[in-house]
Structures are given as structure tokens and as C-alpha cells.
Amino acid sequence: MSWNRKHLLDIQSLTADEIMTVLDTARAFKAVGERAIKKVPALRGKTVVNLFVEPSTRTRISFELAAQRLTADVINFNSEASSLKKGETLKDTARNLEALNADIIVMRHNASGAPHFLARFLRASVVNAGDGAHEHPTQALLDAFTVREKKGKIAGLNVTILGDILYSRVARSNIWALTKLGANVTLCGPATLVPKVFEQMGCRVTYNVEEAIAGADIINLLRIQHERQRKTMFPSIGEYASLFGLTQARLARAKPDALIMHPGPINRGVEIDSQIADSGRSVILDQVTNGLAVRMAVLFLINGGKGPQEVAA
């Protein structure tokens, strides 16, 4: 079990062993968050830049706190009030940040592949905090961590991902992680948002929500990403809620100990019934806590071991 990567760009290129290394490391960091002094000196003297070209609150806060708990210095760079608005290219922005001797650049961008692009020419490590509709690797890692923590395993579990799959980087990263770790993944949502082509990733695709939930161990709900849809992909929010929203009646078809997950922010009354969101079945807030531990683990792991061969890779 080891980690030799300089960047975390996606889940697709990770091995199951590497994913498990992150989850095991995160267990140690979760314990740090439960202490009176929630800080360790692992990244002392390092500089982490949160380069968020697309707005984000919870992921940025999570990365920011993770870096602070590792004793790194953190700079937040928001596109709204930055040189990118003045016409600077992404490459020049990143080069400027590197000129400040940033060690790790955590990047959120609305274009798929933007972190991969940066990683090709930067000396700093790059962590993908979400790129377009492509991947959101730390979300998938924290989801896997939460499943393993609550269920004791991942292999063999039935995981249903319900909602906007097409525009969801969370769905793509989760599908990669869960299938690599041996879970059975079912995708469900409006046909316009769940193309059959996802079956090629090793998933079951169904448009019948009752069928999708039947026998599920985990139900992972995704928000409708209005901001990413170029045209309306379904008639109305009301219709989505009545056809695909998770209600008590629908939840009854899942296993009695099935857990509800959601990457947030949740829309009560749309994809999830308000009472279910507040019930003991919901692990949504555990995901937030675990996200911090997983991001500490990722920053810790990519900070290690910068031998010459890894810099070249």
C-alpha cells in the first residue's frame, strides 16, 4: 500500500489500492479533527492556493480548513475578484501563483480537464476540486470513506445514484470509485439526464425510480445542476420531484438499513423529502465531516515523496 502521485486529478486513473490508501490515511486524520487541538504540523511551511475559477463555498471551505489543520498557509483565489476577469489566461494566473512558491494548487474550474492542463507545466502539485462535468475526485473519496465507515465494506453493496447524472462530476467520480472497489452501481433519473452510454462504465441504468431503489444499501442523491444545463432537460421541478424525489414510500423499497447520501447543497422537497433529510438514515452531515478528513489525507499524501521520477511524470 503506497502513494507515489504528485497530483490528484481524477479517480479514473487511480487503482483500487491507491483509493484504499487515501481512505486508510483519512481514518488517521479524522481522529485529529476530534481532538481539542485539531492541528498537526505535517504541511508546516507549505503554501496551498485555492484557485476557484468557478464559485464554490463548501468545497473551498473544506479544503481551506483541511490545509489549515495541516499547518499549511492558505491563499484563496476567487475568479470573481481576480485578474482572470481582467483578461489574464489561466496559464498565466497559475504561473503567477507558482512564482509565489505555492506548493499545492487546489483547483475548481468550469472546464473539464483544466487541472490536467495545469499539472502538465506546473512544478506545484495540483488537486482537482471539480472540473466541469468531468470529475470531483475528493467528493468520491469522501463518499467511499463514508460508505466504508458506516457499512464496514464497499464491495458487494448496491449503490443507487439518483438524479442529474449527465452534468454531474460527482456521479462520474463516484462511478469510477465504486466500480473499482467492487460495488454494484445503479443510475436513475430523467432519460434526458441519464444517457444509456453510462452502462459502458459498468453501471445499471434504469428510468424507473422504484426499480432503482429496490434492494439498495446506499442511495446517493444528486442535485439538479441548473447552472450547467444549456436547455431545460425536463418539464418542471414539480414533475421531477413527483417522479424522482426520494419519499418515504420510495425509501421503503430499499434495504431496511439503507443510508441516504447527498453531496449538498440539498433542495428539500425536490430530490429529497425533508423528513428523510433529517432522519437517522441520512449521513449527509457525516459526509461533510469526512470530507475534511479525506482532503487532509489527500494533501498529506501528495505532499510526500517528490523524487525526480515523480516530478517528471
Added chain:
Amino acid sequence: MPKATMILDAAAMERALMRIAHEIAERNVNGAEVALVGIHRGGVFLARRLAGMLSGILSLTVPVGSMDVGMHRDDLDRQPAPTLQPTVIPFDVTGKTVILVDDVLFSGRTTRAALDAIMDLGRPKRIQLAVLIDRGHRELPIKADFIGKNVPTSLDERIFVRFREEGGTDEVTLEKDGGA
């Protein structure tokens, strides 16, 4: 093949630990303040065994925890990130006499990291260090309070400590680096 020299066999290791347990009891008059913290990996096995022995000597249950000092190391950006185990300290260290337990004392850098890690958990009354083997070559001003065996070594030699908890038999051997 490198030649292995036996330093301690299972019986000698048991006797060394029993002597350390008695020395800890002798040095710490108030046994109720004593708590053990084993440093991953080997120190955890040793701390559990010492806690069992001490509990018998003192007729009370001596608390024992385990610690991974990986987050506090001073060489984190010089080699691949170490595999971390959760640090589990099921007692409040504040006011306790915390006895750090490690299998081999070498440069002293692991002990330095453990001292910092303990300080982040509270304010112990005092910290003592127990090691099974002291092989010399200190790089920091650190000294053990309880030592199973002093073993003078050269830098191209390695100490291997094996534990019955890992499926084999207890033994400590000294081997020349094979140049691997």
C-alpha cells in the same frame, strides 16, 4: 545473504520486558498516574505487553494507547508519504506520567515527533521513554529512561524486531545491510 546475529530470543525478550515493567513501577511511586503509549508499529505490541505486566505488578489497570507519529515527522517531503494508522489514546494525558514505548531507539527523531504529538493531546505531568533496543547513533539530545538492551551498532547494520502478534516468534536480530 546477510548474516543475522541473534540479539534477543523470545525468552530474553520476555525477561527484558518484565524488568522494564518493574523499573517503571519502581520509578513511579504513584502507579495510578502511569499510562503507556506505544509508537507504531512495534511499540504498540510492546506497550500492550508492558501494560499487562504493570497492571499485575501494581494491581490496577494501566491505560494503554497507540500513536502514529507520521504526521509529526521531520522528513515528510523527503520521501513518499508514510502509511498512517489512527492514533488511539483512550485516556486524558493531562496530569499523567506518559511512558512512550518504542522497539528501537536510533536517531531519536521518532521520539521527537512523538513528544510533539503527545503535547498536542494535552499536558502530561511528565513523559518517560521505554525502548526494547537502544542502538546508538543519536541525532538529537534524547535518552531513554528504560532500556531492554543496549546494542552498539554500525550505520550499515539493521535491527529487526519480530513479534508473536504478527504471527511469528518474538526475536531481535542484527543484520548487515545487504546493499539492496
